Amino acid sequence: MLTYYEVMTTDFGSLSDAADKWQEMADEFHKVERRYRDGVQKITKGQAWLGESARAAHTKFAATRYEYQAAQTQAKATATLLRNAHQQFVELRKQLETARADAVKAGMKVSEQGKVAYDYDRLSPSESSAARLNPTHAASVNASVDAWADFIRLCVKAFDDADQDLKRDLEAVVKDGKGNKNDGTAGTGFNGDAGQVAKSDGAQKRARHDPDWFKKRDDETLDDYMERLRRDGVTRLTGSAQLGDLVNAVTKGTMTAGAFALVTGTSVTYSFNLMSHFKSDKALNAPGTLVSRFANTQLAGTAPGSVLSRVPPGLVTAMTGSDEAAMYGAFMKNGTFVIPAASEANLIRVARGGGLAQAGKAAGWIRGAGVVGGAAGTVYGVANLSTYDGDKIKADPAKFASDLSGTAFSGSMTALTVAPNPVTAGLALGTGVVYGGALIWDNHEAIGKGMGEAKDWVGDRTKDLGSGIASGAKKFKDVANPFD
Incomplete structure (x- = not known):
């Protein structure tokens, strides 16, 4: 050296x-x-x-x-x-x-x-x-x-x-x-x-x-482009191409694991929920409302003078959704007038009865964030699919299947979050199963490979890590950044 x-x-x-x-x-x-x-x-x-x-x-x-x-x-x-x-x-x-x-x-x-x-x-x-x-x-x-x-x-x-x-x-x-x-x-x-x-x-x-390194190339899908930015961005900031590859491999593996966990959990959960619904007419709850329902249950049973009793009711309602606003989504079913809870409300029906403001109150911040995030993910998925052409599909059919089914799953989960009912739950369940299979087909080696590379990279460099490496590396990042 x-x-x-x-x-x-x-x-x-x-x-x-x-x-x-x-x-x-x-x-x-x-x-x-x-x-x-x-x-x-x-x-x-x-x-x-x-x-x-x-x-x-x-x-x-x-x-x-x-x-x-x-x-x-x-x-x-x-x-x-x-x-x-x-x-x-x-x-x-x-x-x-x-x-x-x-x-x-x-x-x-x-x-x-x-x-x-x-x-x-x-x-x-x-x-x-x-x-x-x-x-x-x-x-x-x-x-x-x-x-x-x-x-x-x-x-x-x-x-x-x-x-x-x-x-x-x-x-x-x-x-x-x-x-x-x-x-x-x-x-x-x-x-x-x-x-x-x-x-x-x-x-x-x-x-x-070249300051235009971040521009999308003609031969890249949107996912390929984002992956390159993640890898090359780390490389440019640290000066280490190997570290860029490492971060990309681990991130990709982690994202794949997270996506697979999500579709698996959704498939299992809504399989049971649908069976319960058809057997006992039990209401379906929107994804992401478990915390809201737990919080509301705990607050309802709070003893006077306790710490939880001092939480402002308006704050809790704003976060978990308003049952009062959800009443605008009431409907007739089998001759019975059904008044849904906030976690069960069809936000489209609430908006028709009381306007968008009431729909927002019924959703609450947590569920509302899920709707916004799901919609954004679906839009991104559609944009990514639009960057495919026949040659790209032939070159990597597994990735195309994963991206296509992932976009369909994102869209169905957004629909389920907005309007929980047997149709949207069935769509989420079906697209989730397909997406899970596509993930296995496309990424069965990603997690193991990413973690293996991480282990090898860290192991080879353990002897190089001193007590001041963190601050030194940060300083090196600042100097190596060509845009500074």
């Missing part, structure tokens, strides 16, 4: 000079290739030389010209890699220089080797003695020193990661592939595909500097 001293003292100008030389070499290869084409290869294409030897020469000459072309590609790619590395190294050293300057301003001193210590020389003898002998102050100083040391170490590590990336790219550039058309030296000649390595490196460079 590179050291702080090497990063701070190395002359990166030689990279730029070397890039110019590689470009000059590519230009010279181009000249030689043109001369070879016009002066040598040309003779195999006329009528003056015919027969078996001409055909053999044609193949050999084409292979030789290919190598001249591949040499140009390899030289140009090498020049591109060196220029990109020069720019990135200059930027990363500037970050390290800024880190050192900030540490000095914070009362530290940083040696030529990058060692961080508290600068007691700034203090008077009496202040220095008091600072060393006061346990609280000494602990604070040690924590600060550790944080700045970790921060500087992370900056050096970011530089070393970039250096290792350059090494891998340069090694890849010089490896000849299995052969393209006219390649007669497969595996032993120049790399005609070296441009792909340079292209990938250039894409990474643009990603580091």
Whole structure:
């Protein structure tokens, strides 16, 4: 691994000079290739030389010209890699220089080797003695020193990661592939595909500097786009692509687990609720009202003078829903006038009888938030489905099935929250079963893989975590953020 001293003292100008030389070499290869084409290869294409030897020469000459072309590609790619590395190294050293300057301003001193210590020389003898002998102050100083040391170490590590990336790219550039058309030296000649390595490196460079990285791409669904933002956002903020992949994997696994738990719970709950309804005509309650019903039951039985009796009734009603407002949703059933509780009320029926204001009171904040969230989720799901086309569906039918059934489930749950009845409950139950199956099909490995990667990542880095890593990493995040 590179050291702080090497990063701070190395002359990166030689990279730029070397890039110019590689470009000059590519230009010279181009000249030689043109001369070879016009002066040598040309003779195999006329009528003056015919027969078996001409055909053999044609193949050999084409292979030789290919190598001249591949040499140009390899030289140009090498020049591109060196220029990109020069720019990135200059930027990363500037970050390290800024880190050192900030540490000095914070009362530290940083040696030529990058060692961080508290600068007691700034203090008077009496202040220095008091600072060393006061346990609280000494602990604070040690924590600060550790944080700045970790921060500087992370900056050096970011530089070393970039250096290792350059090494891998340069090694890849010089490896000849299995052969393209006219390649007669497969595996032993120049790399005609070296441009792909340079292209990938250039894409990474643009990603580091392009403020439009957050724009949606044509080949992305809305879900793909959100996943990329989550992954790349962490990468940009921390400077660690591996951490970005980790967070994305764990988040995706957690979201999948949460969605599966929701559909499973909904399916089980409303299976029993529907059976109870059809057997005993028991009223159906809207999703998300369990807490409201529990709170109302507890408050109804509260003893005078207790803590719960002092809760303002208006606050409870605003949160859990108003039974008085729910009366606007009363209806006739089998010759009987039914007055629903707030958790049972059909909000559409309440709105028809008493207006939107009464519907809002009957819903309460908790149920109202469920309606708004469900509607937003459904709108997002529809928007995501609109980004699919035939090719995307063929490429990943499991994901499309998951997104489609998930949107249907979100819509049916919103309908059930607004109007709890056997029809909406049946729809929620049916779409939930389908969505659960689609989740298993699409994401059966997501949770295990995400947690496995988390375990490996944390395990590999446990030895790197010092007492001040949190504050140091936060400082590094601020410096590494290209938008600051």
